[in-house]
Amino acid sequence: MKTMRVIYPAGLLLCAAFLFPGMAAADDADAAVIRPNLLSPPGAPSRVSWKPLRYGVAVETRTSWQLDKAAERLMGKRAPTGAGVSLLYDALGLDSPTVLALDLGWLLTTASPTLDYSGVMENLRRNEVGLGISLRYQVWRWLAPYARIAGGMGWDKLKLSESEVSLSDTRSFGEGSLGGGLFLRTPGLQFGRRYNVGIVARVEGGYALGTSTAFVLKPSQASSDSNAIPMASVPIGRVTRHVPYLRVMVGLGF
Numbered sequence: 001m002k003t004m005r006v007i008y009p010a011g012l013l014l015c016a017a018f019l020f021p022g023m024a025a026a027d028d029a030d031a032a033v034i035r036p037n038l039l040s041p042p043g044a045p046s047r048v049s050w051k052p053l054r055y056g057v058a059v060e061t062r063t064s065w066q067l068d069k070a071a072e073r074l075m076g077k078r079a080p081t082g083a084g085v086s087l088l089y090d091a092l093g094l095d096s097p098t099v100l101a102l103d104l105g106w107l108l109t110t111a112s113p114t115l116d117y118s119g120v121m122e123n124l125r126r127n128e129v130g131l132g133i134s135l136r137y138q139v140w141r142w143l144a145p146y147a148r149i150a151g152g153m154g155w156d157k158l159k160l161s162e163s164e165v166s167l168s169d170t171r172s173f174g175e176g177s178l179g180g181g182l183f184l185r186t187p188g189l190q191f192g193r194r195y196n197v198g199i200v201a202r203v204e205g206g207y208a209l210g211t212s213t214a215f216v217l218k219p220s221q222a223s224s225d226s227n228a229i230p231m232a233s234v235p236i237g238r239v240t241r242h243v244p245y246l247r248v249m250v251g252l253g254f
Contacts, residue, residue: 049190050141052095056088056200058251062107064208064243071239074124074158075111082109082126086249088200097138101146104131120162128154128175136183144183148204151176158215167217167234173241179206185253200253203246210241 063081066072084107092100109126130152136144152175159168181204188198217234 048187053253056253058249060249062247064245068240147180171213175210177208202249212240214238
């Protein structure tokens with residue numbers, strides 16, 4: 001009996017020595033799991049991510065240096081700048097360093113020089129729509145050089161006016177370009193599990209070739225004077241399109 005009285009308390013002490021540290025460790029583990037949930041509520045912007053930004057929309061500017069004197073005269077300056085919008089799509093290679101991308105863009109260039117020697121006002125509006133294919137290589141997560149080929153069409157609307165008389169013509173043309181540049185991006189801000197939004201940019205230089213067009217101005221508004229002499233169409237010459245260009249684009253990728 002005396003032996004049992006000694007062994008029983010000793011057994012209780014031994015069990016307590018093993019159980020209490022284990023319970024304390026379990027409590028610490030539970031606390032470690034719970035604390036992050038309290039610090040990062042579900043649905044909040046969680047972190048910055050370098051996941052691929054497959055889609056994008058961007059604004060762009062393009063400056064073209066006119067090599068043809070007739071084109072320079074038509075634009076009113078040697079290096080006119082147009083502005084537009086582009087849609088971006090990474091088609092192949094999202095999980096590899098080499099990515100094949102597509103872009104669809106629209107560009108508007110306007111010019112309104114005044115013919116000082118005659119007081120005639122000139123207005124030109126050039127619209128261009130093109131599809132581009134580019135191949136880029138991801139050097140770093142934020143930087144990738146690329147090569148791009150593009151093709152599309154455009155149309156020029158030229159109008160000359162003086163007082164109540166105006167002449168106008170609209171001509172369409174085809175265009176293609178070959179260039180290269182740098183693609184840049186920021187890390188994306190990730191919302192939940194699906195949304196990742198970052199800033200993307202492109203700086204590109206190249207050479208564009210287009211079909212030449214001959215403008216023939218026609219009366220677009222009759223004079224109010226019934227005794228005015230009828231006006232015939234006026235050919236003003238042919239414009240060729242071969243220009244080096246610089247293209248800058250900034251937008252959002254997601």
